[in-house]
Amino acid sequence: MRYSKPDVGVMGEEWHRAAEVASVQPGDAIVARVAGREIAIFRIGNEFFATDNRCTHAGAPLADGYLDGEIIECPLHQGLFNVRTGQVMCAPPLRPLRTYEVRVVDQQLEVRV
Secondary structure, three states: OOOOOOOOOOOOEEEEEEEEHHHHHOOOOOEEEEOOEEEEEEOOOEEEEEEOOOOOOOOOEEHEEEEEEOEOOOOOOOOOEEEEOOOEEEEOOOOOOOOEEEEEOOEEEEEEE
């Protein structure tokens, strides 16, 4: 994977190329490996959101879940998270998801990690 020019943010976070815009259809999610992390990238209309891909309850892959608007349903125990904020919307998860900034540069999605 090729990385974009480092644009260092707060606490040493940098922008990393994650995927092509066209690889994420509206209302869908993909998994990208970014800086050694498994990140789910969600597309809502023309906006992109990124979270850790694993549910904080039992580690299920959230990109395999059902995306309804900005809410992702875990495919294992049906816990719900808001992909914009990472907040838990319905148990069994109790801890929120880590979220990441996403930007589009030359039709490429970049995630700040």
